[in-house]
Amino acid sequence: MPRRIVTKKKRKMGRMFFEASSVSSNMSLKDMMEIIFTSAESYREIATVLLEWIKSKSDQENRGRVRWVTTSEMSNYINERLMPRRRSAAYAVIKNYLVPLGILEYRPSESKYILSRDFAGALKRLAEAYTKWTS
Numbered sequence: 757m758p759r760r761i762v763t764k765k766k767r768k769m770g771r772m773f774f775e776a777s778s779v780s781s782n783m784s785l786k787d788m789m790e791i792i793f794t795s796a797e798s799y800r801e802i803a804t805v806l807l808e809w810i811k812s813k814s815d816q817e818n819r820g821r822v823r824w825v826t827t828s829e830m831s832n833y834i835n836e837r838l839m840p841r842r843r844s845a846a847y848a849v850i851k852n853y854l855v856p857l858g859i860l861e862y863r864p865s866e867s868k869y870i871l872s873r874d875f876a877g878a879l880k881r882l883a884e885a886y887t888k889w890t891s
Contacts, residue, residue, distance in 0.1 A: 773791070773794045774791040774794075779791070785804055785807060785808060786804055789803050789804045789807075792853070792857070793853075798842070798845060799845065799848075799849050799853065802838070802842065802845055802846050802849045803849050803853065803854060803859075805837065806830075806833075806834075806846065806849070806850070806854070807854075807859070807860075807871070809825075809833055809837075810823055810824070810825050810830075810860075810869065810871055811823050811871065813825050813829065813833075814871075822870060822871075823870070823871040824868045824869060824870040824871070825868065825869050826867050826868055826869075827867045827868065827869065828867070830869050834846045834847070850862075850869075857875050857878075858872050858873075858874025858875040858876075858877070858878050859871070859872060859874075859875045860872055861874065
């Protein structure tokens, strides 16, 4: 049975760091995860594996433009792919990073994890806010 995603008070998260000149629109998922998980190599690796799997699983199943997996598929994949210690880390990555950042959307009513575009929208709004602030 998959673990429940319950929102709690935010804990201190890792620090995002990047050199602006090194950011491009042609970055791989691995490169993007290096920015998000600057100091947490294990979390970076888990996030990359999970996101790539969701995308490929969705494409294999011809699920359309919106890429998703069920909670049971995610649970089975985590159990098969990761060792017991890393299983709990995988759920921590999902719960504490991927869902709150808007990279994944969790829909309990449909029992689905969906690759979300909320992260991109949030970054765009952040850029607009920064631009307004500097004007």
